[in-house]
Amino acid sequence: MNVPTLAEMTAKGESPEIVFWVGCAGSFDDRAKRVTKAFVKILQAVGTKFAVLGPEETCTGDPARRAGNEFLFQMQAMSNITVLNGYQVKKIVTTCPHCFNTLKNEYPELGGTYEVIHHTTFINELIREGKIKMTGTSGFQGRKITYHDSCYLGRANNIYEAPREVLEALDADLVEMKRCKTNGLCCGAGGAQMFKEPEKGNKDINIERAEEAINTGASTIAVACPFCMTMMSDGVKNKEKEGQIVVRDLAELIVERQGL
Amino acid sequence: MAFVPQLLFFLVLAFAAFIIRSRVLRIRDNIRLGKANPVNDRSGERWNNVLLVAFGQKKMFKKMIPATLHFFIYAGFLIINLEVLEFVIDGLAGTHRIFAPYLGSMYNLLMNFFEFLALAVLLACVVFLIRRNVIKVPRFRSPELTGWPLLDANLILITEIVLMSAIFTMNACDQLLQVHSEHYTATGTLFFSSFLMPLFSNLSQDALHVIERSAWWFHILGILGFAVYVTYSKHLHIFMAFVNTYYARLEPKGQINNMPVVTREVKSMLGIAPADAAPAGEPGRFGAKDINDLTWNQLAAAYSCTECGRCTAECPANLTGKKLSPRKIMMDVRDRMEEVGNSIAKGGKGLQDGKFLLDTYISREEINACTSCNACVEACPVLINPLDIILEMRRYVSMEESGAPAQWNGMFQNIETSFAPWKFPPSDRFKWANE
The missing domain is CATH 3.40.50 (Rossmann fold)
Incomplete structure (x- = not known):
C-alpha cells in the first residue's frame, strides 16, 4: 500500500488536506490494522490528499491519563504537539475515538489546536457530498x-x-x-x-x-x-x-x- | 391568654430558623474544605441548565414513571409552600385563613388546587414506598442503600404522607366549623377533604376545634421539622440541585480536567517553559486522597445527590457485579465531609484523624473498575459527575504512590519506552502499510 508520510510530503514541498492519525491499535493490532487499511482505501478512492505521521506518531497518552498518570500523558501530548505543530498540521482524522477525544478536547489546553474529526463523521460527509456514491x-x-x-x-x-x-x-x-x-x-x-x-x-x-x-x-x-x-x-x-x-x-x- | 399560641408559634419558628441557620453554615464550611475553583464563565449556558435540568426536571423524564410521580411531589412542594406562607402569617398574627377575604372566589379555587396537589403528593409517596420496599427496584437494593439511607428515604415519604393527611383532616374539620363559627372563614367546598367530613360530623364543636387546631399545628410543625431534617438528609437536593446544575461542567464529557501544575513541570523538563515561569508555591498533592483534595464544586455535588441510583443502574462495572457504584462514591464524599465537619466543630482532629476518603471510604478496587464511559454522568438528573472524582483518586494513586495496578504500570512503561501502550518496537509502527 502506498501511504505517504507527512515527512515525505513536506520534503516535496507539499502539504496534505488532512492528516490521518492511525493510533496505536490501528498500527499494531492485527484486527485494527485491517480497519486502518480499509480507511486508507476509502481515502485513496475518493482522492483525498492525506498523509500519516508513520514512525513519528506516538501514543496520544489517553490510557495513561485515564489510569491516573498525568505526567506521562502530558509528556506524550507535548511531544506529539511539537511534531504536529512543526508540520503546521491543521486537520486530523482518526479511526480511534480515544485518540479523537484526546486530540480534539485535551490537546488545545496544552498548545495543540487542530480540527479533529472521527472517521465516521468524515465518511458520512463524503457520502453527503456525493464523493462516495452508493451505486x-x-x-x-x-x-x-x-x-x-x-x-x-x-x-x-x-x-x-x-x-x-x-x-x-x-x-x-x-x-x-x-x-x-x-x-x-x-x-x-x-x-x-x-x-x-x-x-x-x-x-x-x-x-x-x-x-x-x-x-x-x-x-x-x-x-x-x-x-x-x-x-x-x-x-x-x-x-x-x-x-x-x-x-x-x-x-x-x-x-x-x-x-x- | 389568647396571645399564648402566637407566642408559642413565634418561639417554634425562631428555634427552627436558628437550627437551620447553623446547619446551613456547617454545610457551607464543609463545602469550603474543598479547593478553590472559581466558576465565572458561560453564565448563559449555566442558567439554561438550571432552568431546564433543575427547574424543568428535563433529565428526570428519561424514566417516565418515576419522573411523573416525582413531578407531582416537586410541584406539590413548590406550590403548597405558598399555603405555608398563610400558615406562618396566621400563626404570628393569630388570624385564620388571612388570605381568604382578599382572594374571594379565587381562594376556593386555590385551596382546591392545593388539595388536588396534596392528594397527588400523597399517592405518589405511597407508590414510591411500594417501589422501594415491596417491588424492590434493583437500584434501591444496593448494599450502600441499607441502614440510614433506606430509613432516610422511608422517613421522608412517610412524613409527607402524614403531612398531607393533616391538610385533609384540617380542611374537613374547618368546613364543618365554618357553619357555626364566624372565626372560621367560609372557603366554599373543598372537594377532596369534603369526603372526609362524614368522619367528623358527629363530633362536638369543641372536639372539632381541637382536631382542626391539632392538624394545623401538626402540619406547620411538620413542615418546620422537615425543613430542619432536610439539612441532615439526602433530601437537601431540593435546594442543592439548583446550585449543582449551575456549577456543573460544560466541557465535552470526554475531556478530563487538565493539571496545570503538571504542565509547568513537563514544560520545564522538556525545556520549553519560559525561564521566568517559576512554580507558584507548593504544588500540593497530586490527585485526591481526601475531600480537601477535591474542588468545592465536587463537594457541593455530594450534597445535591439524592441517592436515586440512576448512575449506578447504568454503570457497566456495577451491572456486571463489580464493587464500583457511582452513587456510593458521592455518598462517601458526603459522609466524609460530615465526619470531618463534625470533628472540627467539636475541636477534634478534623482532616488529621488518620482517615481518608480513599481507602477508609472508597477502595481501590472500586476506582479501578471504572471504564470512564460517562454513563453515570449522563444518567444523573442533577448533573453530578462521579467520574471526575474517581479520576482524581486514580491520579493520587498513580502519581503520589506509583500504586496503579501492575498491568497499568506495565502499560505506562510501554508508553515511556515504546511510545505505545503495548510492547512493540516503535520501528514496527508503520509496517501495516506494507503488509
Missing part, C-alpha cells in the same frame, strides 16, 4: 446491522447520528439494541481497562454487551472504535456465535459495499 445493488438490503455506540464518540462527544447515517446509506436494516445512543452500554475497554484484567465481578462487560447485540438478531455488529472491536469480537467468540454474527468497523462496511 448498483448493494448486497446490504435486508442485512440486519446493529450499531454499538463507542462511549468516547457518543456520550463523550455527542456523536450518535453520523455512524447511523452511514449505515442507512448502505441500505442496511439498522436494528438498535435497547441500550443505545445516550444509554449505550460500554464495551468494557474504556478508562484504560483495555490494558488490565477486569476487577472482580460476576460477568465481563463485553459478554453482557455481546449478548445484547446477538439478541437483536443482527448478522453484523458495526463498531467505530478499535477497542470496541476487540471487546465485541471476544464477546461473540465467547458466546460461540462467530458463525452467525460478524463484527465490522464502519470503514470496512463501506469498503465491502463499494468493492474497494
Whole structure:
C-alpha cells in the first residue's frame, strides 16, 4: 500500500488536506490494522490528499491519563504537539475515538489546536457530498446491522447520528439494541481497562454487551472504535456465535459495499 | 391568654430558623474544605441548565414513571409552600385563613388546587414506598442503600404522607366549623377533604376545634421539622440541585480536567517553559486522597445527590457485579465531609484523624473498575459527575504512590519506552502499510 508520510510530503514541498492519525491499535493490532487499511482505501478512492505521521506518531497518552498518570500523558501530548505543530498540521482524522477525544478536547489546553474529526463523521460527509456514491445493488438490503455506540464518540462527544447515517446509506436494516445512543452500554475497554484484567465481578462487560447485540438478531455488529472491536469480537467468540454474527468497523462496511 | 399560641408559634419558628441557620453554615464550611475553583464563565449556558435540568426536571423524564410521580411531589412542594406562607402569617398574627377575604372566589379555587396537589403528593409517596420496599427496584437494593439511607428515604415519604393527611383532616374539620363559627372563614367546598367530613360530623364543636387546631399545628410543625431534617438528609437536593446544575461542567464529557501544575513541570523538563515561569508555591498533592483534595464544586455535588441510583443502574462495572457504584462514591464524599465537619466543630482532629476518603471510604478496587464511559454522568438528573472524582483518586494513586495496578504500570512503561501502550518496537509502527 502506498501511504505517504507527512515527512515525505513536506520534503516535496507539499502539504496534505488532512492528516490521518492511525493510533496505536490501528498500527499494531492485527484486527485494527485491517480497519486502518480499509480507511486508507476509502481515502485513496475518493482522492483525498492525506498523509500519516508513520514512525513519528506516538501514543496520544489517553490510557495513561485515564489510569491516573498525568505526567506521562502530558509528556506524550507535548511531544506529539511539537511534531504536529512543526508540520503546521491543521486537520486530523482518526479511526480511534480515544485518540479523537484526546486530540480534539485535551490537546488545545496544552498548545495543540487542530480540527479533529472521527472517521465516521468524515465518511458520512463524503457520502453527503456525493464523493462516495452508493451505486448498483448493494448486497446490504435486508442485512440486519446493529450499531454499538463507542462511549468516547457518543456520550463523550455527542456523536450518535453520523455512524447511523452511514449505515442507512448502505441500505442496511439498522436494528438498535435497547441500550443505545445516550444509554449505550460500554464495551468494557474504556478508562484504560483495555490494558488490565477486569476487577472482580460476576460477568465481563463485553459478554453482557455481546449478548445484547446477538439478541437483536443482527448478522453484523458495526463498531467505530478499535477497542470496541476487540471487546465485541471476544464477546461473540465467547458466546460461540462467530458463525452467525460478524463484527465490522464502519470503514470496512463501506469498503465491502463499494468493492474497494 | 389568647396571645399564648402566637407566642408559642413565634418561639417554634425562631428555634427552627436558628437550627437551620447553623446547619446551613456547617454545610457551607464543609463545602469550603474543598479547593478553590472559581466558576465565572458561560453564565448563559449555566442558567439554561438550571432552568431546564433543575427547574424543568428535563433529565428526570428519561424514566417516565418515576419522573411523573416525582413531578407531582416537586410541584406539590413548590406550590403548597405558598399555603405555608398563610400558615406562618396566621400563626404570628393569630388570624385564620388571612388570605381568604382578599382572594374571594379565587381562594376556593386555590385551596382546591392545593388539595388536588396534596392528594397527588400523597399517592405518589405511597407508590414510591411500594417501589422501594415491596417491588424492590434493583437500584434501591444496593448494599450502600441499607441502614440510614433506606430509613432516610422511608422517613421522608412517610412524613409527607402524614403531612398531607393533616391538610385533609384540617380542611374537613374547618368546613364543618365554618357553619357555626364566624372565626372560621367560609372557603366554599373543598372537594377532596369534603369526603372526609362524614368522619367528623358527629363530633362536638369543641372536639372539632381541637382536631382542626391539632392538624394545623401538626402540619406547620411538620413542615418546620422537615425543613430542619432536610439539612441532615439526602433530601437537601431540593435546594442543592439548583446550585449543582449551575456549577456543573460544560466541557465535552470526554475531556478530563487538565493539571496545570503538571504542565509547568513537563514544560520545564522538556525545556520549553519560559525561564521566568517559576512554580507558584507548593504544588500540593497530586490527585485526591481526601475531600480537601477535591474542588468545592465536587463537594457541593455530594450534597445535591439524592441517592436515586440512576448512575449506578447504568454503570457497566456495577451491572456486571463489580464493587464500583457511582452513587456510593458521592455518598462517601458526603459522609466524609460530615465526619470531618463534625470533628472540627467539636475541636477534634478534623482532616488529621488518620482517615481518608480513599481507602477508609472508597477502595481501590472500586476506582479501578471504572471504564470512564460517562454513563453515570449522563444518567444523573442533577448533573453530578462521579467520574471526575474517581479520576482524581486514580491520579493520587498513580502519581503520589506509583500504586496503579501492575498491568497499568506495565502499560505506562510501554508508553515511556515504546511510545505505545503495548510492547512493540516503535520501528514496527508503520509496517501495516506494507503488509
